[in-house]
Each structure stands twice: as structure tokens, then as C-alpha cells.
Amino acid sequence: MARRARDDDDDDEVEEEDEEEAYDLEDEEEEEDDEDDYEAEARGKASRSTSSSRGGGGGGGGGGRKRSREDNFIDDSAIEDDEEDDDDDDGGGRPKKKGGGGGVRGFFDEEAQVDEDEEEEDDGEGEDDFINDAGADLPDEDVVRGSRHRSMPMRDEEEDIDEIERQVRERYARSTHIEYGEEAAEVEQQALLPSVKDPKLWMIGHERETAICLMQKFIDRSDLQIKSVVALDHLKNYIYVEAEKEAHVKEACKGLRNIYASAKITLVPIKEMADVLSVESKSVDLSRDAWVRMKLGIYKGDLAKVVDVDNVRQRVTVKLIPRIDLQALASKLEGREAVKKKAFVPPPRFFNIDEAREMHIRVERRRDKDSGEYFEMIDGLMFKDGFLYKTVSIKSISTQNIQPSFDELEKFRKPGDDMNGDMSSLSTLFANRKKGHFMKGDAVIVIKGDLKNLEGWVEKVEDETVHIRPKISDLPKTLAFNEKELCKYFKPGDHVKVVSGVQEGATGMVVKVEGHVLIILSDTTKEHIRVFADHVVESSEITTGITRIGDYELHDLVLLDNLSFGVIIRVETEAFQVLKGVPDRPEVVLVKLREIKSKIDRRTSAKDRSNNMISSKDVVRVVEGACKGKQGPVEHIHKGILFIYDRHHLEHAGFICAKAQSCLLVGGSAGGRRYGYVRSKAWCFEISSKHFAITGKAAPKRTSYELFGGGGRGGRGHDALVGKCIKIKSGPYKGYRGRVKEVTGVLVRVELDSLMKIVTVKRDDIADTPTVATPFREPRYSLGGETPMHPSRTPLHPYQTPMRDPGATPIHDGMRTPMRRGWAPMSPPRDNWEEGNPATWGSSPAYQPGTPPARPYEAPTPGSGWANTPGVSYNDAPTPRESNYGNAPSPYVPSTPVGQPMTPNSASYLPGTPGGQPMTPGNVGMDIMSPIIGGEGEGNWLLPDVLVNVLRAGDDGPGVVREVLADGSCRVALGSSGNGEIVTVLPTELEVIRPKKSDKIKIMNGNFRGYSGKLIGIDGSDGIVKLDDTYEVKILDMVTLAKLAS
Amino acid sequence: MFFHIVLERNMQLHPRHFGPHLRDKLVSKLIKDVEGTCSGRHGFVVAITGVEDVGKGLIREGTGYVTFPVKYQCVVFRPFKGEILEAVVTMVNKMGFFAEAGPVQIFVSNHLIPDDMEFQSGDVPNYTTSDGSVKIQKDSEVRLKIIGTRVDATEIFCIGTIKDDFLGVISDPGAAV
Secondary structure (H helix, E strand, O other): OHHHHHHOOOOHHHHHHHHHHHHHHHHHHHHHHHOOOOHHHHHHHHHHHHHHHHHHHOOOHHHHHHHHHHHHHHHHHHHHOHHHHHHHHHHOHHHHHHHHHHHHHHHHHHHHHHHHHHHHHHHHOOOOHHHHHHHHHHHHHHHHHOOOOOOOHHHHOOOOHHHHHHHHHHHHHHHHHHHHHHHOOHHHHHHHOOOOOOOEEEEEEOOHHHHHHHHHHHHHOOOOOEEEEEEOOOOOOEEEEEEOOHHHHHHHHOOOOOOOOOOOOEEOOHHHHHHHHHHHHHHHOOOOOOEEEEOOHHHOOOEEEEEEEEOOOOEEEEEEOOOOOHHHHHHHHOOOOOOOOOOOOOOOOOOOHHHHHHOOOOOEEEEOOOOOOEEEEEOOEEEEOOEEEEEEEHHHEEOOOOOOOHHHHHHHOOOOOHHHHHHHHHHHHHHHOOOOOOOOOOEEEEOOOOOOOOEEEEEEEEOOEEEEEEOOOOOOOOEEEEHHHEEEOOOOOOEEEEOOOOOOOOEEEEEEEEOOEEEEEEOOOOOEEEEEHHHEEEOOOOOOOOOEEOOEEOOOEEEEOOOOEEEEEEEOOOEEEEEEOOOOOOOEEEEEHHHEEEEOOOOOEEEOOOOOEEEOOOEEEEOOOOOOOOEEEEEEEEOOEEEEEOOOOOHHHHEEEEEHHHEEEOOOOOOOOOHHHHHOOHHHHHHHHHHHHHHHHHOOOOOHHHHOOOOOOOOOOOOOOOOOEEEEOOOOOOOOEEEEEEEEOOEEEEEEOOOOOEEEEEHHHEEEOOOOOHHHHHHHHHHHHHOOOOHHHHHHHHHHHHHHHHHHHHHHHHOHHHHHHHHHHHHHHHHHHHOOOHHHHHHOHHHOOOOOOHHHHHOOOOOHHHHOOHHHHHHHOHHHHHHHHHOOOOOOHHHHHHHHHHHHHHHHHOOOOOOOOOOOHHHHHHHOOOOOOOOOOHHHHOOOOEEEEEOOOOOOEEEEEEEEOOOOOEEEEEOOOOOOOEEEEOHHHEEEOOOOOOOEEEEOOOOOOOOEEEEEEEEOOEEEEEEOOOOOEEEEEHHHEEEEOO | OEEEEEEEEEEEEOHHHOOOOHHHHHHHHHHHHHOOOEEOOOEEEEEEEEEEEEOOOEEOOOOOOEEEEEEEEEEEEOOOOOOEEEEEEEEEEOOEEEEEEOOEEEEEEHHHOOOOEEEEOOOOOEEEEOOOOOEEOOOOEEEEEEEEEEEOOOOEEEEEEOOOOOOEEEEOHHHHO
8 A cells, every 4th residue: 555655656766666576576586495494594595686686787876775675674574475476476567566565564564673673782883873784785785796885894805605695694693683682681671772862763744655655765865864764553643753863854754745844743752762662562462362451431441351353453352241221222223212321331241132132122143254153133232142242442452460350250250161261361360470470399280281280399480481390200300381381289278378469468278279269268267268379379377468458457446438337357458348237137348448437436335135334345145136145255336236256256257246235244144233343443443533523523524424434434324414404505406405315425315405305416515504403313312222323433432431330320310311312322332342342442543642541530620520510511512422423513502612611621531530521521532632632622623724614604615724722713814815804713613625636735633733745646535645844755544634725 | 196205395393392292293283284285396285194204403593493304205186188087066157167176176168068068057057968868067077188287386277178088977966866
């Protein structure tokens, strides 16, 4: 076609044609002679004979040199065109030209390659190479002609044919060598890559035809300074020209019909030069049965299997799982215009003829012309065995790095052809093998060729060749195989590690070998994993694989997108397997990282069937449901659902999901005894005592629930808030009052007084009502007698219990009612004490530094307590307690001032003061840590400069403590920066503002009381604090930290 | 496989045992310490059959403990690849079943159970042949072949197969009752 174009071209080219005819004739002769000769020789002779012929013909001067060169290549390509030429023999000049045209085309390609090689090789030689090369041909011509301007040493003497042949061979030997240059080490390759000094590659419009014209022009004119021309089949409208300068390119293109003078010439970046010529080779390795992926259309991303490759037309026939909407197809065939839903892509499904027939779609059965196979045809689509056969352009599929997953392969595998499926998947696997795939000592099996199924061990690996030592002793010591003929081989029982693929990192024992797929029993999950033999190595290591992506780790409880939650039971390369919190049946979902909303890191508890409190790490037994009989420690609790880890449970990494109500606490009593007590530990008391003080007074916001998550709170059936009247201070229900019905984690269900409905609000959003006191009083009365109610009591009991006896009697006599009320709540602690948990005493904060137990004894005025009227003390006593419960300022608030002067004394009564006043000790328990014996304990907690929330009607809002008065009340400057009015506020009307991360804080309790620092992190209920003075980092309970005013 | 071998161990003995019954104490402590342990090399120590030699004791400074090198004969049990064992089924699930042969736990994957046996879930999960004549459930005794072992510091775990001639159930608890 290029040739034809040329024929139409300029007149001067007509002359050339004659000459070319001559070449063609020569070529044919050559082919006859040299059929058996190897290529180089053929070339050598070709050049020899052409030159001789040319010598005879006395063909045209300047161009001659070039031509001789060209002939070599024509000769090459002529072999391809053999048949054609033979046919053409009798056809006269014209057809021959066509054959010659083929030759030229062949030349062209060949030239491109050789030029590339030369270009690479040229680095050192500089730009004259082309001419030099031609010079190398000169001797041949000169031998015959002897009329050359240039003189070369060789030319001086007549050389015999052998000598010439030798030279030619040398030359081509060299070039062959270059052709294999690809095998050189990478560094050498790098050296061959083009650099700034080398001829540049230029890109111009139009293609092959133009390239031919340019070639012809080059042959005609010696002054053209271009080096090569490249036209790529896949690149329309462009050719590449190799030249030193743009001007040279322009010069060469000048006058060419196919190139507009204005055509833009673009410089190809050096980096891309190599790519220009290596493109072709990439698509070459597309073979039948290879796996590819579609790049376009509705099948985009789908796996497909190559059925047929048509390299000439650049088309491939692939086998796909069809995504066909039969409904739409049917309506289309009937001529109805189906409404096009754009975003809808039908799911892949095997095509079923019967289904189609049911929808009245005409299915033709036709025989394919080429393959002779039968296909079902619908509307131009070809189906066979349910697969869609589709012919697409090579460009529309991607062939590189296809790693079909097991699922996809399974789908493609129809029953009956499993072995073939294996083989074809192997072919793809090989393409994706990493370098250094085989290592010495690997057990391998031969999968192709005569020695198929031969087992052996790798001895040595050299690039693609693998030397193996066969298992059968009669065979030679080592055999060399191509990498692709081998596959790793494992036997059942081998312990292996997966080194690539989805399961990367897992280890296990091979249970079964199915062709080249292994079934492995994972060490950790005791589950079966299917992997390719190529993806594993033998290893004695035992690991789970990866256990963490992002913030989420194996066995974390996570909140998912749709508000469901679950435990991560397996971490895969890009996704998690999550056992969802559905109690009835195990539901496992695969979620991506982005589908996880957050980690649920809250310590909550739930009640079991007998109302025992279950917290995490408690051992429970499932008594009903699907997992009945299982037993194990509770790992997570969320919304009344337990995640239990049973070591003996093999599925879901040992996790069982069950309703708390269908479980029984192991060791808990069926009658609702307080398991929490038994197992409560010293630290529980510590926390609870702090909590006691702080929830009571300083931070009503702080939920005891959270604090007691562990064990301290464990024993109690109720949250302190339940039954309380509260006011909602923020959120949509701001301003409403109501009674707390239920507390779940940070959420509180409140029955609104005004709306007669129950709403759920955040715990942080509620404040205790300062006014209505009665409602909560009632339940307390009743509760007090029989059940222990509040965890906050715990720390108190050491004090209270001893006091009871001495104190009780007189009061009992005097005032029955208040007494009872006072004591009722105390019973649980006593309980606890009696249950024999003396160990906790020692660590109880009451005995901690700063609170010398002796103090109370030393305190003077044993009688001073009595100095106050008993009535006062009664009134007084409940007050602090009240606030402990629910942070609700009690109705007795007004009386506090009265009590306050008294309380300091009360401290001294504490244990064993004979006339001790029984009620007050409750207070003392709280502020026992503080050096100041303040009235309310509250005062002790606050320190100057601390940011607080004032909860007094009229003065609501933030403030800064300026001064703590002796009676426990504070002088607070209103406003968050403390520049407002200074008011004196009772401690009960204050709450400390809980610091956030990186806030400046002040420590209100413990050994570091009074220190200031910075909160550098929060870990659950602990804050990580960096002290200002010493730069020490301390971990302190959050409740002891208060935000400093900025 | 069982072996009767001689092993050596350094025993530390508290000074309070120094007296006429020192040797007895030593032996009883040895038995207590060693029997039932597992080592990757030798397997489980099943029983100590005799003490060959008690070396000279060396008094440890500071503690007063004495270290005796003791050579003792013992029976060890170590499973090997390819070994045929008889084991009691302890758990059956859809992936296969676990069986125990003495101290060794063996897992038989469903891939290694004859193809004609199918998993039946339910109250008593089991593997049953299609005609129901052979059933593997908890407490069945099976003869199996070990195809792989994994040795941890304290445990040996094996994978076994019953997919071979002469392997499978040897006594069925269901049949006996």
C-alpha cells in the first residue's frame, strides 16, 4: 500500500522502480541458492550478489551506497514474501513491485529495529555511525567496481570472497549480539538508553506511507540528515523520525505530500524514546487461555479469558461472564424503546438459553466459520456454555498483572474442566511471578514437557533457567528447566507461610493439594485457606498475618456504617471480616476500612439472665440460643450484646455473639447476688472513691457509670442517675425536665415531665434539677432497706461501719426516720466489708498518703460534734450523700451552711470516736485526701485558676475560681476568661470543666495536687499529663484534672 | 511412636530436703516436673521409669539451692509424619474433626475424610457415609495417619487423614449403646 502511494508520486521515483525490479529478481535468485544457509550468510551473499549486480548495471552513484545496505534487509523480508514472489513471477513488473513493496515494508520494520540497536550501540561512536556503517559495505562494492572516492585500508587490495564473507559475518555477528543485548545486566542497559547527546526522536503526522516516502527520499538523497523513521501501527497519524535537529527533520519532510508543511513536530522526551520502540513487544505475549481484564464498557474490570488472538487485526476474542439484562434485550428486539437506566450495570450471570426463550428472544444456533464450534447467537452476541464470546480490540483489554482471585476463577470453572482451568490460571500466574521466585531448596514439580510431573529440588537459579535435582535417582544429577515449566510443590503436612496474594502473611499446614492450589489449615484461625502453590513458601514460623489496618486491630469492637457493630475477626489485606452483633446467628461481613465508622472503646456492662452484672473479661456461659453451652470470657459488650471468646470455638476466630440475657455469669449467683463485690479489686475502690467525691460535688457531669465500668460499680443494678429528676441543659430538649428511666453508656433515657414521653439524651446534656427533690427521695426510701444501691458507697464503709455501733443507738432512739434513711444506703458497703474483702481496705484511698488515719483520732473536741444540734447533723448528713447519688443538689442545700462549720469536726469523729456523730463521716470519706479539711469536701477539690461551670440560676456559665474560701465555697470570676463579676458560689453549684487533650490543667487531687501541667492524651478514664515544673509525664485519673483558665 | 530413652536434667532442690530422703525427694520432684511436659525434640514425656544417675550436687550461692544433674530413663511419645495412630474424636465441625491420641491433638480436615462421608450438623455433629453405616462423632475411635506435625514449645499439633486403606472408625460409641 505504501508502494502504491509511491507510484502515484513524483516522477523521479519512477526511475527507481526499475532498479527495484532488478533487486527483486536478485532476491529470488538468492532465495533459491541460500535456502539452507543461516541468516547471516544469506545476508552476506545477498549483499555480495547485489553489489555485483549493481556493479554490472552501473546503477546510480550516490544512492548506491545506501541501496546496498537496503538490500540486505530486503533480502530478509523477501523470505517472508517468498510465496508472493513466486506467484508474481509470471505476473510481470507490476505485481513484482508489490512484492518489492512488501520487502520495503519489511525493510522498514527491520530497519527500525536495527536502527534502534545501532542507536543504543552508538553511544561512544558519535553521529557518523550511519555513514560508517555504510562504509563497511563499501568494500563489497568496491571490490567489483573499484571506483570509489573514499579510500579505506581494505579497499587497496583485492580481497577474496572468503575474506568478504568473514567481514560480513563479523558485522552481523556483532549485530546479532546486539539483538540479544536485552539480556545484559540492567546497568549496561541503562548505559544504552538514549541521552542528551544522542540523536533525538521527532514525531510528525501521518504514518507508514510517509515513512516509506521518507525512506525513499533518504535513498535518493545522500544529504538527508535523518537517521531513521518509525511508524507504529498502533499510533495513528504520527511517525517518528530520528535526527539530530528539528531542522533536519523539516528538511527531510519538505515536499512530502503526506506531511503538511505546518505539521507540528514534537520532540519526544528522552525518557520515552525507548518506549516508542518497545511498545510492540508488550502486546505480543497475549496468548490463548491467558486471563485479561476488560478496560471499557459495562464489563470494565471484569475478568476474561482469551479464546483467540488475531494479531493482524489487533483483535482478541475473549470469553466473559455475560452481564446482560435479558429484559432490556427482549424489549429491544421487539422494537420497544427501553428506558435506558444509565447507572445500572447488570450483574454477571451465566447466560441461560431457556430463560432467553421464555422471554421470547430468538436464539439462533450457528456454527462459527473459523473454529467450527457452535454458538448461540442473540442480537449479534455469541454465547457458548453460558459464557459470552466477544471480539474486542487488543487495546481495550489489559493484559498486564492480572491476578484473578479465587472467586473469579471458580466462576469460570465449569464442572468437568477443572484441570484446564488450573492450567490456564497458571499461565497467568507465571506472568505475575516475582523475580527470584524460586530459591535453592524449593521443592518443585515439572508441569510441562516430557518430564511433566517430575519432582525435584531447586539447585540453582540463573535468570529464567532453573536447575533442579530430580527426585528419581536414575536421572542425571541436575536438569535445567525454564522457570515456566516448573511450579512449586508441596505435600500435605508441610508447614507453609503465604507470601503473596490476599492471604499474605498467614501460616498453616497443608491439608490438601489440588493441582496447584493448596488448602491450608491456618495455625491461628483453624480455618481452611485456599492459596496458589506459587504464593507460599515452606516455613516453620507461626503467625496470623497482619493484625491491623489503620486504627483498627484484630478483635476490636467497631461501629459500622449502618450503625451495626461487630468484632473484627480477621484482617485481610484491604478489608476486615467482622462478626456482627446479631445474637441469633453468626453473621460475618467483609468490610473495607472506610466502612468502619469508629472503634467502640467504651467499658460498659450488661445484665445476665439472673441480673448479674457482666463486665468485660467476666467469664460467662451461654445458656440458650445457637451457641448454647459455649463458655468464655466476655471480650466486648455493646447494647446488651456480648462478644464471648471461646477458645474451643473454631469459627469466627473463636468469637461468639450472644445476648447478655441468654448468658449466665460463671461464678455469679442465680439469685442476683453481687458478683461485683466478690471480684472487686483494690483499684475499683480507688476509682470509686475518687469518683465518689467528684461526682458528688465537683463534677456532676462525670458519670459514675463510666468510671465504674470495671468492677467497682459491678455489683450495682442501677446507675446512680436512674430515677432522678434532671434537667436537660443542652441539645434539642434543652430546658426540659424529667426523670431518668434508664442509663445506657453515655445515653440516658429520660421521661419528660411536660411531654409525657421518653427521650434519649446524652448524659453530658443533662443537669440535675436544683429544685425538685422529692421525686428521687421516694425510691430511695424503698430501695434503701433491701438493696444496696450505689457504688459510691464503697469507699465509705470503712469509716461508717465502725461508727455505726457507737453512733447508732442514740440516734436511733432520737430520730428514727432520718436514721433509717441515712443508714439504708450504707448497708451495701457493710455487706461488702463483711464479705471479707479486707484486702481492699489497705489500698482504699482513705488510707492513702495525705490522709493519715490517725488524724481523726487526734482531732480535738470529741464532743464538739454534739455541740451541734443533732437535728442539724441529720439534715446535714444526707446532703453530701444526695449529691453523690445523682449530682442533684439536694433540697437541703440551704442547710449546708449550717452543716459546714460542723463537718470539720466530724472528721475527727471518724473511726471510733465514741460519741461520734454517725452521719457525717460520709463526707469525710470524700475529702480525706485533701490537705484542707474543708466543710464540704468540695472546697478541697477546687483550686484557684481552675475553670468551672457555675450552675446557679442567674449566674449560669463558665467562670474562673479566684479563691477558695474556708467554708468550701469559692469566689468565682464569671466568664471563661475570668474577667466578669466576682461571685461567691457554693461548691455544689460548681462543676469543674473537664479538660480536653492539650489543655492546660491543674491537678486537684493525689500527690500532685496543686501542680499544673498539660494534658497530652486521654486514655479511657486516665489522662496523660505532662507536669509543667518537672516535665514528668504522669498518668492520672481524669476526674482529678481540671482545666485551667487560659 | 513411643521411645524409651535416657534424658538428663538439672534439678534444683531446696535445702530443706537435704537429709536422708534427699534422693527420694529428688525423684519425686523430677517426676512432678517432667512427666507430661513436651519438647519439640523428644515429644511428650509420658512416664519416668527409672533414675540412672544423680550427679554431684552444686550449692548455689545466695539461695542455698543445690543443683543435681540427673539422668533418668523415660518413656516419650512423639508423633511422626506417616505414623498410624488410634485416637478418640473430641470435636466434630464442618471443617473436619479433632481427635486426641493421649496428649496429642490431631485435626483431620474434611478434605482428608473419605469423599463419601458428609458432614451432618445438628445436636451431635458427625460425618456419616451416605448409607449411614459409618459415623464419626464425638467419642468415636478412629485410626488415622499423621501427615503433618507442628511442634510448639508446649504442644504438638498434628494433621491426620483417614482417607486411606484401613483407616477410619474402629469403634463407634453409638453402635455400642
